[in-house]
Amino acid sequence: MSVHLARDSYGKHRVRVSKVRRPREAPANQERHEFVEVSVDVELEGDFAASFTAGDNRLVIATDTCKNTVYALAKDHDVATIESFGLAIAEHFLERYDHVQLCRVSLTETVWDRLGESLHGFVARDRATPTAVVTLERDAESEVVAGVAKLLIAKTTESGFSDFHRDEYRTLPDVDDRILATELTAQWLYRGEGAGSGGDFLGNRRAVVDALLTAFLDHYSRSVQETLYRMGSAALEACPEADEITLTMPNKHHLLAKLVPEGTTNDNEVFVVTDEPFGYISGTIKR
Amino acid sequence: MSVHLARDSYGKHRVRVSKVRRPREAPANQERHEFVEVSVDVELEGDFAASFTAGDNRLVIATDTCKNTVYALAKDHDVATIESFGLAIAEHFLERYDHVQLCRVSLTETVWDRLGESLHGFVARDRATPTAVVTLERDAESEVVAGVAKLLIAKTTESGFSDFHRDEYRTLPDVDDRILATELTAQWLYRGEGAGSGGDFLGNRRAVVDALLTAFLDHYSRSVQETLYRMGSAALEACPEADEITLTMPNKHHLLAKLVPEGTTNDNEVFVVTDEPFGYISGTIKR
Amino acid sequence: MSVHLARDSYGKHRVRVSKVRRPREAPANQERHEFVEVSVDVELEGDFAASFTAGDNRLVIATDTCKNTVYALAKDHDVATIESFGLAIAEHFLERYDHVQLCRVSLTETVWDRLGESLHGFVARDRATPTAVVTLERDAESEVVAGVAKLLIAKTTESGFSDFHRDEYRTLPDVDDRILATELTAQWLYRGEGAGSGGDFLGNRRAVVDALLTAFLDHYSRSVQETLYRMGSAALEACPEADEITLTMPNKHHLLAKLVPEGTTNDNEVFVVTDEPFGYISGTIKR
Amino acid sequence: MSVHLARDSYGKHRVRVSKVRRPREAPANQERHEFVEVSVDVELEGDFAASFTAGDNRLVIATDTCKNTVYALAKDHDVATIESFGLAIAEHFLERYDHVQLCRVSLTETVWDRLGESLHGFVARDRATPTAVVTLERDAESEVVAGVAKLLIAKTTESGFSDFHRDEYRTLPDVDDRILATELTAQWLYRGEGAGSGGDFLGNRRAVVDALLTAFLDHYSRSVQETLYRMGSAALEACPEADEITLTMPNKHHLLAKLVPEGTTNDNEVFVVTDEPFGYISGTIKR
The missing domain is CATH 3.10.270.10 (Urate Oxidase;)
Structure with a gap:
């Protein structure tokens, strides 16, 4: 062999x-x-x-x-x-x-x-x-992938998820107001010049993180996917030196609690927090 | 049986x-x-x-x-x-x-x-x-033990450890300037009245944590033990409703790195961070 | 002060x-x-x-x-x-x-x-x-607490839980066949003589663990509580040198999965495994 | 933009x-x-x-x-x-x-x-x-990457590391007898036919793991690198359906303890176990 x-x-x-x-x-x-x-x-x-x-x-x-x-x-x-x-x-x-x-x-x-x-x-x-x-x-271009991890963020309204694919495996109802929480990981790429030791890595980091947080909040989120794309686009706009950005946004679910005694209403007030299973959304946005 | x-x-x-x-x-x-x-x-x-x-x-x-x-x-x-x-x-x-x-x-x-x-x-x-x-x-007194965990703090000077027991098992030298870092856990006890639902738990929590952090820094530390006792005493002073406080202060070691090439000095500048083994100091302070 | x-x-x-x-x-x-x-x-x-x-x-x-x-x-x-x-x-x-x-x-x-x-x-x-x-x-009696941790065991039948307290907070139905899984921790105590360096710690450990596992399986379990008590009793019987034993048996839930498409039956076949929240049962059994 | x-x-x-x-x-x-x-x-x-x-x-x-x-x-x-x-x-x-x-x-x-x-x-x-x-x-070939993780293995002799690069940054001495311990992760690849549902995945898994363990022990190891290559080669030989295998072998160091009182010898008997920092060796072997 x-x-x-x-x-x-x-x-x-x-x-x-x-x-x-x-x-x-x-x-x-x-x-x-x-x-x-x-x-x-x-x-x-x-x-x-x-x-x-x-x-x-x-x-x-x-x-x-x-x-x-x-x-x-x-x-x-x-x-x-x-x-x-x-x-x-x-x-x-x-x-x-x-x-x-x-x-x-x-x-x-x-x-x-x-x-x-x-x-x-x-x-x-x-x-x-x-x-x-x-x-x-x-003999190759330098690459620096800067990132931020373990950034746990939530919005308690201005988020929903509806009109998604419907078939016999689906049980999740449409919802127009929910908690959206995620443990964001972002990685943005510098190449060539931007990956040199003269780069303003600290200033760029602050600009990227600010842009990500602002874009997390500045719209009604129709899905994690939509919000991810808006956040990544905003980060690239805020940091011209970065060529691309990859975001992963695991859904840290806060599920509406079913309350007892029977008949008690839960008007988006009390939520069950779960770690798993969890939705996992990722995307790379380039110029 | x-x-x-x-x-x-x-x-x-x-x-x-x-x-x-x-x-x-x-x-x-x-x-x-x-x-x-x-x-x-x-x-x-x-x-x-x-x-x-x-x-x-x-x-x-x-x-x-x-x-x-x-x-x-x-x-x-x-x-x-x-x-x-x-x-x-x-x-x-x-x-x-x-x-x-x-x-x-x-x-x-x-x-x-x-x-x-x-x-x-x-x-x-x-x-x-x-x-x-x-x-x-x-038919017993109420007890509320409030606490704070995972409070990782450090001081980069104003700490030493010397004149401790000397025998053939000791290899650690005396040192008069070192990094002191710990992941503080504190638990303070309210009993009876103070453990009632009318207690100012939030105000007390802030007072205790502030006192702990201030006392961590306000002296030259001759040992984790000494600093623990001063911190606990300060916390009880800041929170008259608490009867006692227990602190655990695992030593999160930052050890002076041995630098190469041979002969390179390390004037308290570069440290090796280790998680284990670690010193573990705990004490309860009462009125 | x-x-x-x-x-x-x-x-x-x-x-x-x-x-x-x-x-x-x-x-x-x-x-x-x-x-x-x-x-x-x-x-x-x-x-x-x-x-x-x-x-x-x-x-x-x-x-x-x-x-x-x-x-x-x-x-x-x-x-x-x-x-x-x-x-x-x-x-x-x-x-x-x-x-x-x-x-x-x-x-x-x-x-x-x-x-x-x-x-x-x-x-x-x-x-x-x-x-x-x-x-x-x-000037005090020696104590040795021997133990075993992280012993993850399950029985896929011969377990149920029914006829428990019923009120408006209860939603769990009676069930007469379920999976019982737990991550067993056991600690048994030797005192005085038995805690001396001449003790047969290895032989006793084997006897205790064998007894625990046998008793986990040898009956229809009406609750984790009942099974815990039977296991502890068997362990003390198998190890006369031990004075007492403490068992903790967190319930590692395997919950009957709700299957799609709607109407699909699940005859104790497919289970959702969850880590939290979890039932936590502990008890100490003495001679 | x-x-x-x-x-x-x-x-x-x-x-x-x-x-x-x-x-x-x-x-x-x-x-x-x-x-x-x-x-x-x-x-x-x-x-x-x-x-x-x-x-x-x-x-x-x-x-x-x-x-x-x-x-x-x-x-x-x-x-x-x-x-x-x-x-x-x-x-x-x-x-x-x-x-x-x-x-x-x-x-x-x-x-x-x-x-x-x-x-x-x-x-x-x-x-x-x-x-x-x-x-x-x-429209692409199927791929199945089978693997095994968290396989913690050690050999207490028949391992050394010597004659490696020497410069002013090196402080590690040559050693001809040491403990070699690693938490092995292996991943082997099936493509096309072999990745079909008719594959003998279980038989292959057993053959691969047996080959890995046998090859871990069957020679004097001059480095983790050498042992990794021998293990991977043996696995491919044992499993003709696999096209390639990737092994990662982090070095789980057992370092010779410096014993007190001063002058005590340690003839490869007592070791300090550390998790970090750790050597990390990986390699992919293909047919």
Whole structure:
């Protein structure tokens, strides 16, 4: 039997690093700190086939070394955005190792907000998590996919779903007023120029998220699909550097509760919250 | 062999309910909504032994009925706080069923913050989750344990740990400047009067959380233990209605990274974030 | 305002350790290995108040030291059972440190089953997880709570639920044939003698689990409550060393699916599986 | 600004269904049952753009209808394998709805093993979970990707890692005897004929998993990469119907513990188990 290695990659996942930025002009407890935390996955492709097929490790950059590298780069880089830090990591691997053909860096940020006016106190968020996937390949256009995950949003009216396909498998009635809730994930793509280290990743991120939230609310939603398309279109309009955007909008159902005693009405007031099964809508919008 | 039933309880867990509050003086899309979401566990104790020992279900209020009841009460109650909603549920079961001796209701809120100035748009938080455990027992003092969970906080300086026990099992050096991070859980107890439905649960909650956060930052921390005690003391001072408070402060370690190339210094700048193993400190402070 | 520290404890959680046992009479790849993996939580109580109230760490055994100790003891101990390893850890802390009053060790095992007849190949299980909580206190009786968690079992018939309390909140009909599924957690208690390091923890564990599973099946179940009581009674009968047993049996509902097209019958054939809300039944049975 | 919908799909996820199979020649409690449980994700592509861009729902098969359909098909189908059940679901959607262009069904099985010799008692596994992704598209070759997930395996010797790339970022030493543990995920592809409903999916699954486990153990592993390639090659040899196989083998590190008191040796006996960061190796092997 003849088989061959068709695709391979390897790297280190969940390299979690935090960094304290401060002017270092005064003792630590007398100056203003910034605190960032990132989880990094590094994946490499290149001239690594011999390690798979012949047990020859000579070109293998150990995943432990990948981890060391992330820590080392975290010292040299300001980690102002996960997009720029991801670019720095991917550039390092391509520049340092001739036999690396492609480096993909996936990053998730734990956002630490300042606690009041404190110089060095912070509280972490767990919603609207920034994400980024940076892919650099030799002789190919750079790609940065910036994103936001775990953004749980709802509108308590101005949403319905009706006039959809009717057959003997359908039991859901038409409804013209319901709760629409979703845990939004958005990923927008920068290519070439826009994927360079000079990009305004932070400003764009804010513009995209603002546009998504505004468009979630600015219309009567006839379906998750319609609202998804409007949100994605608005995001592209707000961020000219992005070439395309992909949204996934799982339906986090709030179902009208059937109330007891029998005969009790429920005028869109009390809802049963369920996690599964759930509707799952996704779409990619391009210029 | 002779055995007996020494303790029993049963109920329904994870009854998840959301409620839309609005004046109902105008169409849904023209007036301001409030949106609350709660997960409720109901547990009952009482005259239920025969169901265990004799298969006699006549006194068993089905867990499905417990669920129906939570939905029904969510309609009648404003669900302004999880403490007051928990009291309403527990009171219902004791008043409605003579053979229920004790009702314990545990609640967790998903906080929906208003999206900007929107009348009906909301975004959910997943940190600083409000919790409550309400326990009503016939002929006993009421107890309400209010709490906050998943409050992930850090200070990037003003913390150390030194002069601790030294023996041949110790390898950790003294350190006078480190990151202190913890995922705080706090539970404070109201008894009797303070556990009544007239309590200012919301005002107290804000006062307690503010006091905890302020006390987390207002001193140089010689240990998690010291900081825990100061935080708990401050919370009791801020909330005279609370009799005691229990804090758990798992140490979410940010460990100084060992940097490469060899010889690279790390002046409290880059840290490795680990989830486990973790130090776990807990304490109860009473008046 | 006067407050005081009413209760405190601290320690290290999630100390995860694996151990390879082998005769060491031949090279590693020529002899039969045993492989065990345990996650250990150590908690200490004793003369530690000054660390909370006065920032005085002199008596504090660092949680890092607790971790080191678990690793060190894993070398000296055979880790044949988590109960015996927990006892060794708790005994160490009480013997080594006069100011420790109580040591509680909670352990969870990842069971590695041998892969076929391999000398050194293993595959891990994630059900029927062994657990143990060992509590040693000076001048008090030893306690070992052995347990099993995540034991997901079902019977597809021989179960019903009927003749339960009827009122206006009830909507669930009587049913005389249903699926009964639960994720069983059991914890049985050894005290004094039985909690000594000479106990046959492994033999007892097998006897208890066998008895629980047999009793789950050997009768028509009129309620989870009835079945729980029968299972607990059988376990105590099978393990004379155990003083009591606590079972929790969350109802993992398999609900009869409503089938389309309208009019399609469902003769206990197709079920909707739901995680929440769920009935939660618990009971403690003693001699 | 001009944008367009470049890609879209929608469907229902986490439709969880269980089924009892039995001869139905005797009362339920007197004959032998089979019990299967599956979680199903259905995704549709086709003529749905108008729902996104114009709020026109007329062709939208509601995700609720998708759910109903899964339950309905679970009655008609024997659910002998998740591959065949997935095919039945995908075929239904393509046959029933002309405007559906592609249907992708992803399935995960909860395996219920018989409890001893019981006719109707079962215990669930949570390792070596069967998975399948069935993709049917009009005028395209059928594809079935069968898989296994959460297969946690280890070898306690016969593994090393040495002679890998050396530079100033490397700190990991060469090692010629270590624990190799991984949570294996494998996915093998059937195309065309092999992806038909007549395939011996169950026999092939057993052959593939056996081959993977045997090849995990049958050699001294010079790297995860080498072992992955050998395992994948063996699987393709054992299952001629499969065109290719993709393996992912995250390194579940068991790191040699540094033991106290200082000077204590650790002859590959005690290991620290960590979840993150972790090495992540993946590869696709084709004929």
